[in-house]
Amino acid sequence: MSPAPTTLKRCLKCSTEKPLESFARQAKASDGRHSYCRDCDRIRRRNDRAASPHLEWEATYRQRAHAYGNAAVVFTFTREELVDRYGDECAWCGGPFEELDHNVPVASGGPHTLENCRPSCGPCNRDNSHPAKVAKRRREAVITAVRARQSAHEAEARLALVLT
Incomplete structure (x- = not known):
């Protein structure tokens, strides 16, 4: 019997545990999700646009x-x-x-x-x-x-x- 899939993940940016749905999909990642949550990614993109x-x-x-x-x-x-x-x-x-x-x-x-x-x-x-x-x-x-x-x-x- 395999262990139950993890439903929470810790964001590397804000260090908050969030549901997997809070992370965008990424096929190459071991768990199939990005390492940053969508909120942190949105902030990063906004800052990048403001800088350039x-x-x-x-x-x-x-x-x-x-x-x-x-x-x-x-x-x-x-x-x-x-x-x-x-x-x-x-x-x-x-x-x-x-x-x-x-x-x-x-x-x-x-x-x-x-x-x-x-x-x-x-x-x-x-x-x-x-x-x-x-x-x-x-x-x-x-x-x-x-x-x-x-x-x-x-x-x-x-x-x-x-x-x-």
């Missing part, structure tokens, strides 16, 4: 780009790099940095790069008609068009030199 928000930003961007049918263009950057470049306040109104705003929206195929992202407060991030945002996007669109026109003229001039 850029990983969450990238994952959210990839999901949104896929949902819009766009290719995900991701160049990794950290919160510190974003703050060094743009400051620790909303780029549009000077409020607190709460969210990441893509200057060229994800829905329009905007990439997830340090150049395309700005720190933003929640209201400014959700308000795409914010006057500062509209003006900046117009300026950047004009600059891009002028650069494209200049490079087209330069290409034509180079072609004319080659053909003569």
Whole structure:
């Protein structure tokens, strides 16, 4: 006759004995359960996300780009790099940095790069008609068009030199 299966397990993190159902399944473990309880694992994951928000930003961007049918263009950057470049306040109104705003929206195929992202407060991030945002996007669109026109003229001039 085999002994009755153990119904309690001690969490290695909080040292509390809990029912086996409090531990996630893990096929490779000898008892088939993780060594940390679900509560401790949840706290660990929350702390990891708080320490590395850029990983969450990238994952959210990839999901949104896929949902819009766009290719995900991701160049990794950290919160510190974003703050060094743009400051620790909303780029549009000077409020607190709460969210990441893509200057060229994800829905329009905007990439997830340090150049395309700005720190933003929640209201400014959700308000795409914010006057500062509209003006900046117009300026950047004009600059891009002028650069494209200049490079087209330069290409034509180079072609004319080659053909003569």
